[in-house]
Amino acid sequence: MPPMAGFDIMSTMDPYFSSQFTFVRQPLEYHLYTQPRPESLEHKYFITDSIREELQKRSETIRTAPPAGLNLPEEIQEYHSLVPLEPLAGERHKFGNWYSAVYRATNSRDGATYVLRRVENFRLMQQSAFSTIEAWSRIRHPNIVSVREAFTTRAFGDSSLVVVYDYHPNAQTLFEAHIKARAPVMQNGRLQAQQNRILERTLWSYIIQIGNAIKAVHDAGMAVSIIDATKVLVTGKNRVRLGSCGLVDVLCYETRAESMLLQQEDLGMFGRLILALACNNVTAMNNFPKAIETLARHYSADLKTVVLFLMSKPSPNKTIGHLFELIGSRLLTEMDEMQNAVDRLEGELMSELENARLVRLLCKFGFINERPEFAREPRWSETGDKYIIKLFRDYVFHQVDEHGNPVVNLSHVLTCLNKLDAGADERIMLISRDEQNCLVVSYKEIKSCIDSAFR
DSSP states (O other): OOOOTTOOTTSOSHHHHGGGOSSOOOOOOTTTTTOSOOGGGHHHHOOOHHHHHHHHHHHHHHTOOOOTTOOOOSEETTEEEEEESSOSSSSOOEETTEEEEEEEEEETTTOOEEEEEEETTOOOOOGGGHHHHHHHHTOOOTTBOOEEEEEEEOTTSSOEEEEEEEOOTTOEEHIIIIISOOOOEEETTEEEOOOOOOOHHHHHHHHHHHHHHHHHHHHTTOOOOOOSTTSEEEEETTEEEEOSTTHHHHHTGGGOOOHHHHHHHHHHHHHHHHHHHHHTOTTGGGGHHHHHHHHHHHSOHHHHHHHHHHHSOOOTTOSHHHHHHHTHHHHHHHHHHHHHHHHHHHHHHHHTTTHHHHHHHHHHHHHHTTOGGGTTOTTTTTSHHHHHHHHHHHHHHOOBOTTSOBOOOHHHHHHHHHHHHHTOOOEEEEEOTTSOOEEEEEHHHHHHHHHHHHO
């Protein structure tokens, strides 16, 4: 997704369009359906709360409905359900010399969600300018927001250029994540300004990822042409991607310089970005000696060496490949962290591995118990296999304590379902609701009853 200056994608739509809503939108209660959770089974059947909440928030963001009264086109090419990702009123954002707006939209062909960056009042002089977008669309890199296509349209009432990118919900720009001023917090009875100083380990991770993306672009014979804190997205924990790629190539198609010169400019912009992050100031380059002094005071000499290399004058030896020669040992640390992250995610995935098996069992219960088409036959669940299944359902889900209050114990439910699925020989006592009937059966026998009734 292409980023934009001063825009907080993490926020909901309400702050920007509150005057057009007649209700206050409340955040989802992400814990509502899972608490309380049995501690003994916490790491066996459920992913951690932080990952689950993050994924659910992304899902919620993707499905946010557009506010009313914006008079947006119902469909552009194959894209519909446009939702603005930045305010359309008040101070407008500019991309170069043009006003720009960003929308989330759904593609009617594949049903996926994308981002449309629209450049207003742009007249395309040469159709061949789209050849640069075709070149960008062939680049698939983990640290680049993928470019899909570009087209011109008059659906907004003017001649607009639209570039389509992949959508990364709840992403932030580096400016928003690390440089943008934050509201002071109360500490020891006083308001204290929040420190935005980025950790050096995080900064090295960003440098390696962005440098890797730049190398992929340069190896393809192109240049990024726009690398700053408002155009690089943070799409996950310490995960960054270059955004707005390809747009400059179309806007400045007729005045583009040689590729070699543009690649040297990329390295200079990269150095200025690192300096801005290290100094928490996008205008750090206005006083270069002071910025270098600040960087040297808070970070290692290796980081200072990298910035000075990137900010040096263009030369044949100044390439993105030479940058990686300077930071070779840091690459090993980043690779270790990446592999650890993969291990953690695989561990989380393993925790959900058995859920489908238990859901299938629950579905069988739902299919068998109290069939509506047998409502005229009151003994459907009172005879044979169905009666045992009904009593087992009550044993698992409808137990009460000594005061008659429902017992909600997820550990008990999961334990019983696992023993049932395994067909354990363990016997349990099933008692009817009126306490007039009592059966002693094994999980193996109950499993046989369920299979028979289901068939």
